[in-house]
Amino acid sequence: GAGVSQSPSNKVTEKGKDVELRCDPISGHTALYWYRQSLGQGLEFLIYFQGNSAPDKSGLPSDRFSAERTGGSVSTLTIQRTQQEDSAVYLCASSLGTGQTYEQYFGPGTRLTVT
């Protein structure tokens, strides 16, 4: 079956604009994660969805960042009023469920550049 897909693969936007990044997880995976990967940095956890439970938003860096997951499947990460420091690769991952024996499957990422 298909892996995790993300769109767009690249996004260039002007400072102050809003952007939406999309993630399609693997079918049947109940857990979905968003990470941010900045140049020379590790992966920074942003948000986690598990089934119909309330998401864990503890990693979101500011209130300009939000995410939703519709129907327990597709997720959208929205960044409002983008800033240059938001430039990074945004990675989405999904897994079968809770419990860390479940491997996370990563998408190819969306490279966001804020000019």
Added chain:
Amino acid sequence: AQSVTQLGSHVSVSEGALVLLRCNYSSSVPPYLFWYVQYPNQGLQLLLKYTTGATLVKGINGFEAEFKKSETSFHLTKPSAHMSDAAEYFCAVSEIGGFKTIFGAGTRLFVKA
């Protein structure tokens, strides 16, 4: 709080030489440990993981790692490097029963012909 330290942001080896990528972690409880690899312009792919049981874990592409609790380490090794191993490698830790995985900063492996 959990954390992961990868020693060396860049490691360069000759083709056929031993690969050793170092990872140390801190965790207040027994952890799950992972190594992921990221090839250029791709997402991360799981190389191997330690959950319970045997402390020497074998993964894909000839890589293996050993969980050493006394040293809080989970170093990644491969006896003989191949050009195709050139990539970025991430060590990660999570608590048993938890969901949040903490990643290290990554080590970029260069393989010289």
